[in-house]
Amino acid sequence: MTDAGKNDAGPEFAPDSMPNPSNLPEGNDVRPFHDAEIPVHGEDGWLNEAFIRAVAEAVAAQDSESVRALAGDLHEADVGELIDALPEAERPVFVRLMGDLFDYAALTEMDEAVRVRLLEELPAADIAEGLGELDSDDAVYILEDLDAEDQAAILDELPLSERVQLERALDYPEDSAGRRMQSDFIAVPPFWTVGQTIDYMREDKDLPDTFYEIYVVDPGFRLAGAVALDKILRTQRAAKVSDIMQDDLKRVRATDDQEEVARLFERYNLVATAVVDDSDRLVGVLTVDDIVDVIQEEAEEDMRALGGVGDEEISDTVITIARSRIVWLIVNLGTALLAASVISVFEDTIQAMVALAVLMPIVASMGGNAATQTMTVAVRALATQELDTRNIWRVLRREVMVSFINGTALAVLVGVTAAVWFEMPGLGIVIASAIMVNLVCAGLGGLLIPVTLDRLKADPAIASSVFVTMVTDVIGFFAFLGIAALWFKLPL
Known part of the structure; x- marks a missing residue:
């Protein structure tokens, strides 16, 4: 942990950017600033932009009195929002200017990446003093995202009884009840x-x-x-x-x-x-x-x-976000190559009838969307333990029936459209059949893939979408091009 340095540079605000007191909405909480009164919240319930600018101006000017007057009695959630809105270099300055009025519970209301970077700029002794005023669960929540060295530096500043209490909570597994519990009770x-x-x-x-x-x-x-x-x-x-x-x-x-x-x-x-x-x-x-x-x-x-983005936060750096997303994009590339290999098998078929290349994306898209609908419901049901061995077959039958009904409706709609578009009734029958096959398989895959991954102790929320997409693409392309080759007696 380091001492927070001073930051003399800051944004400049024109006098006319301050709101006119006569225009303030009735009943709004306001703060005095220079010769104006500023509403704290806007009509949407979030902090007012003018209020945030006023605090930023006071921080840039190292004006502790104004900062404390503006933000001293804000709710911890509003303080967290305010810190998120301030420039990164001015966040530790804001905490220092607030002094004993700063409620460290506000750190629990902030984006994780912002909180970690802020704590790295604050003295360990100040953090320990602030955490000592919090419930143990809030203190653990703040400490658990720091690396071991920073955790140790802060814990060393705490009284023995509090340090032992927090160390015991941090020893429990991540995302466990022990990490979230309050150790103060009657x-x-x-x-x-x-x-x-x-x-x-x-x-x-x-x-x-x-x-x-x-x-x-x-x-x-x-x-x-x-x-x-x-x-x-x-x-x-x-x-x-x-x-x-x-x-x-x-x-x-x-x-x-x-x-x-x-x-x-x-x-x-x-x-x-x-x-x-x-x-x-x-x-x-x-x-x-x-x-x-x-x-x-x-x-x-x-x-x-x-969505395959892991524990990504909106304030993460470009490198952090790119690293978290690339893994599943690479996996998705592998499954896309598998789907492409199916298409390559029917290369001569596509060359013999160009219309097939035009219609292929429709088959894949319909199957992908239907599978995503089923997969989303299945993943949520697994997460809430509503889906288990007692009702898996009933749910499976339901999804097959839903897929069959929707597949029939879409098959008729797309089949008629394709037949009229290319003036080939046979092509309409081909794509209608392929859509029926793909949507039924999408319903099966959208349910069975998350269930299988869950049985294998893999997180179905993370891995399901890639494999479901692969199944619907491969089956969709194979069914459409295979049926077309048989119907029109095209070369394989």
Whole structure:
């Protein structure tokens, strides 16, 4: 980590670029800046461009007072958006000018690549001080993307108890419940009364900022049950916690995959759940706000994987993006060459009837689109565990029927169009037959390929699209050109 240097250069703003106070929308949050008041948010809910420019001007001028006045009480999500919008060289300067008003929770709202580059420019001692004010799950989220050397530099600046807590969380597998859990929670023995529990919560100064349940543990800190806060408040003080606790509560292992945990929250409508180790000792708690982030993260990951772009971020460098995309482009090139080799087998057939070359892309395109539709549904169903051995054959029959119905409709439409276009009724029959064959195979491939990859422990979201495209291209070209050669008795 390095000390943030000063940056004296910055953009210049014309006085008339500042908004006129009389034109501000009613009820909008505004900040004073020089002789003008600037709305923080635009009509779309995002930060106002004029507000961002005002902050950038104050940062460029090293005007700490103005920066703190403008951004000092912003929500952490707005601070994260603001940092993303500032020029890269001015981001560490902004943090330094904010001083003790900077909430490091804002780093959890930022693009990963931006966050890592910013942390590399900040002193390790300042980062450690800021992380010390956060919930442990947020601190882990910020630290986990740094390399080992930078992590160690920051952890060395933390008090021993906090350092041990974060190191233990970082030892859990990536994308596990242990990485996402908060290690601050309330646990009481089963023999306590409700009154003792309430008094403890009122008097203790180190309670979590937000909590929904009180956990009950035995002397070995093994989880015995939990009591919801509303039940605590509705029960007489003399009642024992063990008499009102829920002992069959849902719990997760610290090593469980975060996606599995998210499904548990979704299925049982959980607000919070306990996290235990392999010995059933309570080690943390997961709350619904953590899971919302997990759901969004996993959905984005699946969407990017379907496009073959991995964990690419919008702020990544050209080299990073190119390196992440080239692998699957090379694989796709290999499958494209396979499809081309099928075409080369029918070279004489195409030369004998040029119309075949004109119509080939239609067959491949129809099959590719149909397969992508099925594949998208299949990959999502596998990710949510809605598709398994219990219903695979029913879903397969459904997809074949859908492909047959759509294939019939498209075959008639394209067949009639081709027959009229080239004045060859036989050509219409040929392409209609090829489309029927390709769409049925597309439905089969779009489902079976993701399922097969999943059984082989490969990520179907990443690999399916390349192989599905290969299948529809190869079968489409082979069916169309093969049927045409047989129908018109053309040379092979």
